[in-house]
Amino acid sequence: MTDKIELLSLNAEELLRFVTEDLGESKFRAKQIAEWLKRGAKIDEMTNLSAALRAKIGEIAVANPVSIQESYKSRLDGTEKFLYRLRDGNLIEGVVMRYHYGDTLCVSTQVGCRMGCAFCASTLEGRVRNLSAGEILGQVVAANRHIQAQDAARRVHNIVLMGSGEPFDNYDNVVKFLRLVNSDAGLNISIRNISLSTCGLVPRIDQFCNEGLPVTLSLSLHAPNDVIRQKIMPIAHAYAYEDVIAACRRYSEKTGRRVVFEYALIRNMNSEVRHAEELARRLRGMRCHVNLIPLNAVKERNLEAPTKQDVAAFLKRLELKNISATVRREMGADIDGACGQLRRKYLSENN
Ligand code: SAH
Numbered sequence: 001m002t003d004k005i006e007l008l009s010l011n012a013e014e015l016l017r018f019v020t021e022d023l024g025e026s027k028f029r030a031k032q033i034a035e036w037l038k039r040g041a042k043i044d045e046m047t048n049l050s051a052a053l054r055a056k057i058g059e060i061a062v063a064n065p066v067s068i069q070e071s072y073k074s075r076l077d078g079t080e081k082f083l084y085r086l087r088d089g090n091l092i093e094g095v096v097m098r099y100h101y102g103d104t105l106c107v108s109t110q111v112g113c114r115m116g117c118a119f120c121a122s123t124l125e126g127r128v129r130n131l132s133a134g135e136i137l138g139q140v141v142a143a144n145r146h147i148q149a150q151d152a153a154r155r156v157h158n159i160v161l162m163g164s165g166e167p168f169d170n171y172d173n174v175v176k177f178l179r180l181v182n183s184d185a186g187l188n189i190s191i192r193n194i195s196l197s198t199c200g201l202v203p204r205i206d207q208f209c210n211e212g213l214p215v216t217l218s219l220s221l222h223a224p225n226d227v228i229r230q231k232i233m234p235i236a237h238a239y240a241y242e243d244v245i246a247a248c249r250r251y252s253e254k255t256g257r258r259v260v261f262e263y264a265l266i267r268n269m270n271s272e273v274r275h276a277e278e279l280a281r282r283l284r285g286m287r288c289h290v291n292l293i294p295l296n297a298v299k300e301r302n303l304e305a306p307t308k309q310d311v312a313a314f315l316k317r318l319e320l321k322n323i324s325a326t327v328r329r330e331m332g333a334d335i336d337g338a339c340g341q342l343r344r345k346y347l348s349e350n351n
Helices: 012-022 027-036 051-060 133-150 167-184 202-209 226-232 241-255 271-281 308-319 341-349
Strands: 066-073 080-086 089-098 102-106 110-112 126-128 154-162 194-198 218-221 258-266 286-296 324-326
Touching: 012 027, 012 202, 066 133, 080 133, 089 133, 089 341, 126 167, 133 154, 154 167, 167 194, 167 202, 194 202, 202 241, 218 241, 218 286, 241 258, 241 271, 258 308, 271 286, 271 308, 286 308, 308 324
Parallel strands: 102 154, 154 194, 194 218, 218 258, 258 286, 286 324
Antiparallel strands: 066 080, 080 089, 089 102, 110 126
């Protein structure tokens, strides 16, 4: 891979330096370039720059390091999946979901993942590499351009960092991405419209509390206690259940945001009413919400979803114990399964 400068990775100050120092141009060019970048333009498309200047930029820099290789749109609900290609040929995936309040984009933070959760497709071959801030932002910019081409009124309104990868295992780039996507010069997406999902790296949660980026923290809990959590999430050996919950309480107190606990329901593992009972006990008194996700069975894994009745009984027990909870609605059921599966399917079909 050439080591060209990724313009989308630069903040306003860095872009200004690029323009004045690397290009030797006057300052106002930075604004012009930023305007093009957020619209997903290629360098060749930046028509208010001279052809000579565009050629010069193209030699040393790239605009968006991410391009949409394939897209698949659901006929059921308009959900659209993307397979993105990175400059080194790596593939990542994402999905845009249409809700009444706007489009929500799910983005990836790493190629692969090294957290090793037993139910997840993204981690099957480990972590390939971290994504740069520009590669995370590039997904948003590319998806935005793609959906606006279909309907000019659409735009990415909410972002969930719930694609492949563990955001807190790529901490600096994720924090930089959040500042970029939120900036006035960038897409100006509100931090309140962003959710970050983590398997629970306790020191990082505490560090993140102090960044002044009060996103919704989604904590992948998936169990009511250490014993079960350790069976399905290797990270549970590193951080005790109580410590994870305590870090979430601190996050909630510091940011004023309610934490969302994600709980994948797995048959014969964590989905019985007694588990709901225990979970409610552990979360008592906390400002939180539980998001129940019936397992999206991955073919390489030997785990199954519980029955609809089991899911309903689990939800009912949480409600009875005054824990706010919902079952995640399945979207785009006709286009693909759990995250990480599209990339795997594509890789196996094209090798
Ligand atoms: N590394 C982050 C983001 C992962 S993906 C994290 O662990 O939170 C977002 C959510 O999808 C996580 O809660 C993850 O545990 C869950 N998930 C992954 N594979 C799944 C599957 N096959 N079925 C249901 N949920 C799954």
